[in-house]
Amino acid sequence: MSLDVDIQATLGRFKLDAQLQAGQGATVIYGRSGSGKTSLINAIAGLSRPQSGRITLDEQVLFDAALGINVPVHLRRIGYVFQDARLFPHLNVADNLDFGTRYADASLGKNHRKTVIEMLGIGALMQRRPGALSGGEKQRVALGRALLTAPRLLLLDEPLAALDTQRKEEILPYFERLRAQGGPPMIYVTHDMSEIVRLADHLCVLRDGKSVAQGTAEDVLADPANMKLIGVQDAGALITGVVDHHASDGLSGIRLSAGMLFVPRMAVTVGTSVRIRIRAQDVILSLSEPKDMSSQNVLPAKITAIREGASSGFAIALSCGTDRLLARITARALAQMELKVGQNIWAVLKANAMPPNAIAPS
Amino acid sequence: MSLDVDIQATLGRFKLDAQLQAGQGATVIYGRSGSGKTSLINAIAGLSRPQSGRITLDEQVLFDAALGINVPVHLRRIGYVFQDARLFPHLNVADNLDFGTRYADASLGKNHRKTVIEMLGIGALMQRRPGALSGGEKQRVALGRALLTAPRLLLLDEPLAALDTQRKEEILPYFERLRAQGGPPMIYVTHDMSEIVRLADHLCVLRDGKSVAQGTAEDVLADPANMKLIGVQDAGALITGVVDHHASDGLSGIRLSAGMLFVPRMAVTVGTSVRIRIRAQDVILSLSEPKDMSSQNVLPAKITAIREGASSGFAIALSCGTDRLLARITARALAQMELKVGQNIWAVLKANAMPPNAIAPS
């Protein structure tokens, strides 16, 4: 799949001028409230019509202002999971799920349906009315409903935003599974970083209607220049490794290019390659190798860039084996430690700073 | 003010059996989705009627199943800020604000109105329609509307849940100001820990319709036994200190009973006493005093309790001067460091682990 968007639209006083390229896998659109995320995916779905620009999906031109092309919503074969679920209140869960199947490729058949229902764990809800579902169940049904139309592309507008942490944890695995099991490519709108690590192959940051950063999630997140865009508390790099072992004392070891990383025990089989989000905030830098500490992880690293951030912080880019890390330290620490680009240093990390929801199969 | 609740209610298959005592200041009700938080405050407001029990506010019996007393909603003088704002769509902001004033004590007068509007920063919105407000603005207007009725008690049902981090940061200060400036006592429902530190005098944890932990926020949060109830990633103690100085390199110093704590520069005047949330997750323990590290804070502490938690973690309760701290470490670290109750130890804390939203005037 390849999606190519370059559109301009004016909505009241708000101007959207966004470029987006998305391929296979999940593309996360990240931006604060009012940055135009919904406006952008609405244009992709065909729910709103930009003033100018062009949208192509695979070889098909979905929208071209100059050529006057605007494929109607229902012919775009793009699934959409709305933030507020939008289940049909007059239909029960089963009928909501089946709403779109008749428009989809018939060859998918019963098996596909069964798979989706099983994957989402909604088999027991089939006869229920939307009013009798919890927020999380609603979102799962909305996701299933979109999947059953076998869309070429799936748009997800903050599907978890209204849910609490635990509820989110119940649903995120479904999206992960979808991505892992070769489901449709996704464009996933969120303002929650923990969702990004779990899902994003590609990341696009929107700000005031403009796409200001774009690339693989690893690249965008590891760039200290983007720290302000992402928010200092949320910024952090992604590193990759392979699950090495599960120890009996409750830790799992993950082999990184620079050594072993210990994290709280996770439910992923040995040998799986995983991606781990390490918040810049959680990385402590040390000039010497620390001893006697409860932090299980001490990794050798090299400073590749130092960048002054907002307020009192500095973003330090590190290379750690073949991985990149981002650390956020105070100006005082920078001065006291006399950190320089090129310097070798130790990165100290608590195992608990990498809880299971910061780790995802890659 | 004193609120005393002891009610039992059955809603469909859900059973609520909650006890709550609340006094002056803010009482936070914490619990996961579906734990009965809304049901509980609805009963307090009089929007639903429990099957049995009793609710008294100050000397007045609001509800008593045995005596058949049930004061109607509009006579309870209890303000309610709903999660979804519920602004009247047919009224502009000014009229929404003034909706309840005629029922309130007339002696409050124009000044009170001006103060509230200024405090909430909604002076510029007065002529707007609810449909033209952002999510954050809506919540502020809803809060103002409730305040202008001069309620004896203010109920807030996850007023920030649907907003993103930045939006939350815009609104939380209003609640803080309200608490600081002697506004009405609040019952504040949330599932977000960062709101608790900023607001909670009193904390009540609900689980499956039952109030399972209750007390001052400090006590409830410092008790390692409650770590599981709160969630291992969110758990953490509150410590108190006085703002000592603001350094020119972007850090602020806070004097604790056990020493100086450096945090990212904050906008609170020197001499203010503040309360700081330190997540158990962010505390690193060290047997020796660490050197050469980017962590600005190393505090001497003593282990007061060790408690095995869920999964792979241990909760370590520390006393640190007169304050209490909570640390979460892996079983392996516990074993390697041979930690014992009564042992003296160093608690290591990054300055960045205590961002401004984790610090609040107390």
Next chain:
Amino acid sequence: APIGAEPVTIFAASSLKTALDNVIETRALDAVPVYGGSAAIARQIAQGAKADIVILAHPDWMEWLSTQEVLQNLSRCNLLSNALVLAASANAPDLDVQSANDLITALNGERLSVGQLRAVPAGQYTRTYLSEQGWLDALRPHLAETSNVRLALALIARGEVPLGFVYASDVAAEPRVRAVFTPDAMAYPAIRYPMAITTNAREGSVDIAKALIAAQQVFAEQGFANVPTQETGRCE
């Protein structure tokens, strides 16, 4: 009438409108006409409507009114007379009707418009006529009953039906129709418009009633006939 007194109110059957309006205007009568169906008028007067003079299109309701004790004794008389005719479109030839079959044949599968046989005065006269002739049962399936006689006429004028039984006065007023057959006046009860003065009638009502009686000429121009001079109950 005395200066400042309220005008006399005449409750009259709707079909009299043109003629009565004309009389009031040409004779400058200080009277207000109120038109309506005979049944409605009669009931309203019985319920205390402020009518001074009442003119109905059928004696039955006048009969009923006199049992309600709202009419002045001896004030009843027959103001006007009318006749039934078989009407057809203006270019239709005369028709000699000897039997129901003659009519049915002439209808050629279409319908015969009449006022409602039991409700509308014109229909009631038609009904008596047809049943006296022994034609009613045969014709029943071919009838189109209307809620008033004007509508029966309109149906003929519009060509919706080829034939209909209406009043001679109606035919006189409608250029698109003509009478193709006139039933024997003896074959149905005489068509009379009874008039009466109510018990609470205003001063001057009698004068107005007399003026109406005197205006036979104007009524005649509208196609109504005089009540035969020899008839008892004729207004003098």
Next chain:
Amino acid sequence: MILSAAEWAIVTLSLRIALVATLLSLPFAIWIAWLLARRDFFGKSTLNIIVHLPLVLPPVVTGYALLLLFGKQGPFGEVFETLFGITFAFRWTGAALAAAIMGFPLIVRAIRLGFEGVDHGLEEAGATLGASKRAVFRRVTLPLITPALLTGAVLGFAKAMGEFGATITFVASIPGQSETLPSAIYTLLQVPGGEADALRLIAISVAVSVLALAISEVLARRALQRVSGQ
């Protein structure tokens, strides 16, 4: 088109009757619609039936019933006369009453649909702000159902402008009192050659309703926007 004095009198009378009928029946219609939409009580279905009767029965029957009940000799007629000094019999007030009764089911139904669509959460919010049930109703519920109120009012007004059967049966067609546009039109259609005059009145009738509809559409558009928070 210039109206004769007589025509003008008929038009203004019709307007007065329709306006009074609509405006006076609105409060009752709101009350009944509220009962039907929000309450459960003994006799609810009977009430529902009574409200619908004027629609189901031929207008003459309704008119006749009104004559028996509200006529000079009717039980209610006397009550109104002695208590409030209002006479219905053969007056424009009676015509307004007839028009109101005939339009009542239409107004009630529309408003009921409005009540059923109101977000209860907003009413709860009103209560927590100190408003009594009555105040919530007046300040929250009622404003929120303005689109339905308008629809009801338009239907009621139009019906009142067109009502004929019940009116003429109840209060006759007395010039200046109860001779409305429809009854004048009807009478004209009863006499030979009256069609042209009738057509004039029909045109007036249509013009009046065009005006009323235009106003109502503008108001409805605004109301819809208002209640959607725009």
Next chain:
Amino acid sequence: MILSAAEWAIVTLSLRIALVATLLSLPFAIWIAWLLARRDFFGKSTLNIIVHLPLVLPPVVTGYALLLLFGKQGPFGEVFETLFGITFAFRWTGAALAAAIMGFPLIVRAIRLGFEGVDHGLEEAGATLGASKRAVFRRVTLPLITPALLTGAVLGFAKAMGEFGATITFVASIPGQSETLPSAIYTLLQVPGGEADALRLIAISVAVSVLALAISEVLARRALQRVSGQ
């Protein structure tokens, strides 16, 4: 109360006419209501006026207009006759047409209120699932407005059961074809002493509508629950 054969015939005929009128006018009413609620087009206000006319004009005028348009000699009458083989003149079909036209503004208004209350977001959701505009309308919008449809149908049916003026003007009163309950009642009320027999028919009329109302209330309650997701 046992009905005579003649009464029974009148009742069944009335029912047939009212049902046919309601059911056949529903699709058109839905279409027009949709146009009025959702579309902006040239001539919209004219359409709006035409829809309301039968309410505003005295029934006789509407009946007369029907006669001119749909009578044997009328332009539409001929079209229907030759194209579809449907004759309206002096037939029960004509009575149904008259009843439908008279009830049309009531049905349209109620349904329009329904359309105005539908959450557009659900319609968008339908489109993203692959449903064309038409399919969204049929599978989302329409089910969501069932309460309004029911209200419209009830109003239309009740009006059809009670309609008299336009019907008798258009198709006269022909036993078995167009003699409906209202025209039978009217007839009885026109002769002195007919009241008792009329009362029987009125009672039947009321009984029928009680039944219809009861059914509609049950359906409405279910529909309201359905569209609120319960």
